[in-house]
Amino acid sequence: AFDAETGAVQWKISTRGSFHNRREICSLTVAGGAVFFAAQSGEFYAADASTGEMKWMLRPSGTEADQWRGIRVSPVSLPDGAIFFWSPVNQNVHKVDASTGDIEWRVPIGPVAGDLAIAGRTLFVGSAQRGRDAVNHLYAVGTQTGGIKWRTQTPGRVGEITVAGRLVLFGTERVSPLNFKHDDDTDDFAGSRRHIFHNTNVEQFLYAAAIESGDVEWKFRTGEFRPSVGEVSAPAVAGGVVYVTAGPHAYAL
Secondary structure (H helix, E strand, O other), X not given: OEOOOOOOEXXXXXXXXXXXXXXXXXXXXXXXXXXXXXXXXXOEEEEEOOOOOEEEEEOOOOOOOHHHOOOOOOOEEOOOOEEEEEEOOOOEEEEEEOOOOOEEEEEEOOOOOOOOEEEOOEEEEEOOOOOOOOOEEEEEEEOOOOOEEEXXXXXXXXXXXXXXXXXXXXXXXXEOOOEEEOOOOOOOOOOOOOOEEEOOOEEEEEEEEEOOOOOEEEEEEEEEEOOOOOOOOOOEEEOOEEEEEEOOEEEEO
């Protein structure tokens, strides 16, 4: 934590390292005089925002899948002292008591690639399964009980989510199947076969779903781009216009 006027360090916290000593943390959430954050290794922390004194640390039980280690999803909070976060350890969304760190409920979602969003008594989260036959959904989860209010299937993994009035806006992307050409017939993957990759574009969409039902109101295809070009950003809304970036372009809808 830094002094806003001078930049002087006020306090710092060292998180635990794990798999390859990963210690990076996600974006912070500050609520009720405390700061909440998740470490890349799976732990979830609460500290006093003024002093940096650790209040509690939570590591959900489960077996972490290697390909999801390092995915960082920012937590969200409610005024009543509830904190919600997704963990790569068990791929569940958790509701936690902000004072004690006690888990009130958890819901299995699977891999997640975008931050959580919240509106009223509903939490929104999207799954990010990968693979040719992967099926993904945007979920609306009741904040009181963790019950699924609705879920909407999407054509690709769900990215960042924005709630705007009666709509939930979110981007999706789907990697086109890879086609392989081989210059010999050997099955020696150790080095004798060379792979030439084609059609590796990512197809991207922006969706608008009704906040009460999850029904898709409209969708906009932003195009196909190389995976390295960039994902669909978190939609921003101003004056009835939706602003978003996808690939190398910016859009106003």
